[in-house]
Amino acid sequence: MEALALRLSQLDSQVEGAIRVIMFYDTLMRRRVDLPALARASAGLAECVAGIRLHGTGRVIRMSPDGREASASPPPASSTTPITLDEEEIGTVWLERPGPPGSLDLDELLLDRLAIAAAAVVERYGPARTTMADPALVELAISADSDEAARARALRLLGFAADLPLHVVAVRSQLPLDQVGGLICPARPVKAAPLADVGVILATTVDQARFPAGGVRAGGVRAGIGAAESPDRSWREARTALRFSTPRQPVVHYDSLGALALLAQVPNDAARDNADVAAIARIADSPGELETLDTYCSTGSLRRAADLLHLHHSSVARRLEQTGKTLGIDLTEPTGLLRARLALTAWRLLND
Known part of the structure; x- marks a missing residue:
């Protein structure tokens, strides 16, 4: 390849520049560089800011010719090229060349090779585009x-x-x-x-x-x-x-x-031995009673619970009165309501 490059470079300076660009990116790809290194090397070669953006992650990398991240707000790109992988555009590469453009042909070639190299990096190190993962x-x-x-x-x-x-x-x-x-x-x-x-x-x-x-x-x-x-x-x-x-x-x-x-964080044995949790376990075989208690504990309102259960509030009140007697808890009192809610939650955690 180097011998061929030497012979071709004698034909035309533009050809020589193009071959050097191709060899430059071939070397980078053999070295398996990552995207920041790829952008940094490209900025040094182009002698202007080079950028890479991946659509899927929104990640943007901008490197200046001195090898540092470009901190200034990006001006309009002087030239851009899409990154394509498996016939899908996955991102963009660009140059931010100030003033009059340099050799447009070499800029286009540089961006083409940068886009190819970026696609190879994403394919090698990046995720599959499917949501399911290893x-x-x-x-x-x-x-x-x-x-x-x-x-x-x-x-x-x-x-x-x-x-x-x-x-x-x-x-x-x-x-x-x-x-x-x-x-x-x-x-x-x-x-x-x-x-x-x-x-x-x-x-x-x-x-x-x-x-x-x-x-x-x-x-x-x-x-x-x-x-x-x-x-x-x-x-x-x-x-x-x-x-x-x-x-x-x-x-x-x-x-x-x-x-x-x-x-x-409460140990299971301690929860099972609690009188309120044990009382909840006794009514667990009655889905209607348990649902009424759960709805009332969630809302804290008799009428709101009745609306959610599609029952008359007097029917809900009778159910809760009976449930309260079974539990040994006065559900009309704030403390009783809190005890019932904590016991119901602890019982659920035991049966998760």
Whole structure:
């Protein structure tokens, strides 16, 4: 190749420049550089700012000829070229050449080779465009046993840039996980994988209102959303929040639990031995009684509970009076209502 380049370079200086550009990018691709290194090398070759943008993640890399990130607001690009992978445009590369343009032919060739190299980097290191991911990678990203270097590499391979926010969601669903992921995080990086009996969704944004309604039995989902920035801690929070989900509240954000989250830390034996929890267990075989109590505890209002249950408020009042006697709790008192709600929640956690 070098001998051929030498012979061709004697024919025309433009040909020599073109061959040098091609050889330059061939070398970069052999060295398996990442996108920042690719942009940095291109800026040095072009002697102006070079940029790379990936549509899927919104990631933008701009490097100046001195090898540093370009900090000034970008001027209009002097020339651009799309990055194409498998006949799909996945991003754009450009030059920000100030003043009169240089050799347009060489700029076009440089951008063509930069776009090809960027596509190769994305194909090699970037994520598959499907929402479903390798469960081993997802587990590595959220496991408390992973070191930070391994976690960062797993997230990079999944397609999450270091500067992107990350939300972890624990899901039980009859719908495919990729469908749920696409609904709650449209047009942004999102990955999903099954782990044991729980699905995991990693997403840069979570639109809680877009979860399919109805709960698992109705073909929807039950989900818990973690709040922490650290993926491993957020995963723990998401699983805890999932345990608090109910048919009436199928999606729970960990932040919304507040002090209720402490109930998840109560040992099972201690919860079973509690008199109020044991009383809830005794009425569990009566779905109507349990539903009435749950609705009343959720609303704190007799009339609101009656509306949701499609019953007359006097019928609900009679049910609650009987339930209160069974539980040994005065449900008309604030303290009694609090006891019933805590006992009902603790009972659910035991049976999760």
